[in-house]
Amino acid sequence: MLVQGNYIALVTAPGVVVHEFAHQFFCRLFGVAIFDVKYFQMGDPVGYVQHEPVRNPVHQLFIGTGPFFINTILALLIAFPAAIPVFLFNDGSVFDFLLLYLGMSIGMHAFPSTGDAKVLWDTLWLGKNVSLWLRIVTLPIVGLIYLGALGSMVWLNLAYGMGIAFGLPILIVRYFA
Template sequence: MFFIPGFLISIVTFPGVIVHEFAHQLFCRLFRTAVLDVCYFRVGNPSGFVVHEHPRKASHQIWIGLGPFFVNTIVGALIALPSAIPVIQFENASFIDYVLIWLGVSIAMHSFPSTGDAQNIWSSIKSRETSWLLKILVSPIVGLIYICAYGSVIWLDLLYGIGVATLIPYLLVNLLV
């Protein structure tokens, strides 16, 4: 394995960072949680952030934290969809096809919530107002978020991005044909 500094990865995959932060902001708006500050992209750590007030319900905080997983996965797959087949099969793939695959991969590889998101979700789970059912359902998700965050050291986020941007569109096309 080789080491590439995180800020370089963020620069190369900046569309994914932007969509990730947009997803947090979108879920804040959906759950009527005031957004106090937003940075869609910067060179530094973190490469983007959304500061919002404390949501009224613990379940809202959970959705705000998990929002990027759903949004980035769906957007990454949809952007790469028209280009996945020519690129995978090396048939008549154009420069635009490779740009769309790069966009899809870079967006999808930022699907995983950050450890900060996991901490916010965990604090919501520990709240007294959170139902025991929600605690049982979401606690393993927090553990999975940490595994995925630390898995980025072995390029798990990149593998996920490639899978979403190429494998999902490929399977969809083959199911429809």
């Protein structure tokens, strides 16, 4: 399974890079020191950001879930201008198909990993001085991350990437047309 996962990661490497960049972006935003970043590698994990423990637990919530928001928004912004000619007018260029591939690839890697979920859990549930409201908010998020990981076994991440890159632009255009 790892070999197959490596090939998928290689084909969707732009999404892996954006995923790790999103973690790094939120670390920088909150002044969390970064020790090491691997944007892409053929191995397990395919990418990572190692950072110091956060001083404010809310920062860990943003660092851990950042890829969901950054990847989703970027995938939509990249794919939107290409989805219109390809899917609505059946008239796409090679560049349009490249943009759709990039959007789908980035969208596929929007889900935080189980490693991200573990860090969230350890920091926000097992950590000290974490407010009750933050723990309550974190519980379903960690659960959803693990469900997303299970769903990736049946290509949920691919369906999400396609939905963001292909489906959402079509729905938006049809709604406003």
